[in-house]
Amino acid sequence: MNIQPASRMNLVQEYYFSTKLKQIADMRAKGIDVLNLGIGSPDLPPSPETIEALAETAKNPKNHAYQSYVGVPAFREAFADWYQTYFNVTLNPVTEILPLLGSKEGIMHISMTYLEAGDEVLVPNPGYPTYRAASLLAGATVVEYELSEDRGWLPDLKELAKKDLSKVKLMWVNYPHMPTGAKANKAFFEELRDFAKNHNILIVNDNPYSFILNDNPMSILSVEGMKDVALELNSLSKSQNMAGWRVGMLAGKAEYVSNVLRFKSNMDSGMFLPLQLAAVKALQNPKSWYDELNAIYKVRQQTVFKLMDLLECEYDTAQTGMFVWAKIPEKYTSGYELSDLILEKSAVFITPGGIFGSAGDRYIRISLCAEVSLFENAIMRIKD
Structure with a gap:
């Protein structure tokens, strides 16, 4: 049998994070402790009332x-x-x-x-x-x-x-x-x-x-x-x-x-x-729910700013959301190069901005969905 997918499937590729997670899983299976700073999946729980x-x-x-x-x-x-x-x-x-x-x-x-x-x-x-x-x-x-x-x-x-x-x-x-x-x-x-x-x-x-x-x-x-x-x-x-x-x-x-x-x-x-x-x-969560959540994200964001400083990247301190978006130094050809380098040398995954379109080629993105200790660990690895 030769059952081919519909021609419309030629228009799209497997989602980038789907393929990257497979690579990270393979590295971990080989004993490499990869720190994933890529995907914006909240690590904190919903409110107790919700659960x-x-x-x-x-x-x-x-x-x-x-x-x-x-x-x-x-x-x-x-x-x-x-x-x-x-x-x-x-x-x-x-x-x-x-x-x-x-x-x-x-x-x-x-x-x-x-x-x-x-x-x-x-x-x-x-x-x-x-x-x-x-x-x-x-x-x-x-x-x-x-x-x-x-x-x-x-x-x-x-x-x-x-x-x-x-x-x-x-x-x-x-x-x-x-x-x-x-x-x-x-x-x-x-x-x-x-x-x-x-x-x-x-x-x-x-x-x-x-x-x-x-x-x-x-x-x-x-x-x-x-x-x-x-x-x-x-x-x-x-x-x-x-x-x-x-x-x-x-x-x-x-x-x-x-x-x-x-x-x-x-x-x-x-x-x-x-x-x-x-x-x-x-x-029905009160405003205090959002305030407490944002207090945690703010501390994490400040730590990620330090990581971006280490990588000599430029960023806007007023940006919102659960990521930090930053422009890479001129010495790298693209965010892909910097991302691959850090993954290979430090076992830290950072998202290349180019996956969001060509206008993001000279940028990288780090998710805030991890404890501060993980970002500090990443900083130590990259320093080393």
Whole structure:
């Protein structure tokens, strides 16, 4: 037999971290103690109330059946309250919120709902690789818009407007931005809203990092008139330390959300009820929860800055999110070279910025999802 994968698979490669984790596992199997500073998977637990809610509700034998495709009302209402409390955004929990099995799932659902052959989609460079992969798998043509440090990692919308955008249907944005940690402000979002209206483009903001090392969480939907042109993805993976739980949401105009639901309802059978009920507790965490979490991340960030200093890298001390993004010295040809060198010589893995696009080639990224002692260990190894 000779069963070949579909031709669309030629458009994408295995996710970089998937292949890198295999290499790290192989090194560890050979007795090499690799320190992984790459992936942003929170090492801290969710709140005790969240874990207790999961354990208690899972004991109920009636809580293990198939669930609604749109989640239980309490779950959607908790998301709506969360957005009202922290983003000053009013959402109808019945029509304007769609729970997701993680926001990464939402990226694919949105792409399959709105994109097809002949469509173009604007994707940031550097940016999260899944935007590109999902767009290509949906049959669309990817059009990169380059971000630069000089512009604070914000797109130049005036320059973009000079291009032929007649085939562009969707634009991915991601603020606070991953991998750079850059923030957007109201003035930029207003300009983005007008850009979208003028060119008939649906904006999707991916917003999972707004609570990490950021004193002023912001939703794109807080800007007047934005619901007419934009959707927003959010997640509990980072803000509530629930990455493995796969709990996310899509918010926006009822018409846009219901279109995505039509696709999603053919892909899964709803979220495990105890997960939903536990997520309600997580969304009710007080502001002090975020303050305590950020106090830990701040100490870690300061230690990683020392590591970056050791590597002679340049960085913005005001960056947000659970990573540190830094520009490498001129003596290295790329972030890949520096990353490979450190892995080979010090058994420390640091993410090369080039995996997020060519505009990231001269950068590296370190995750803050590890104890300070691990970063100090990495510093000692690199010094040696």
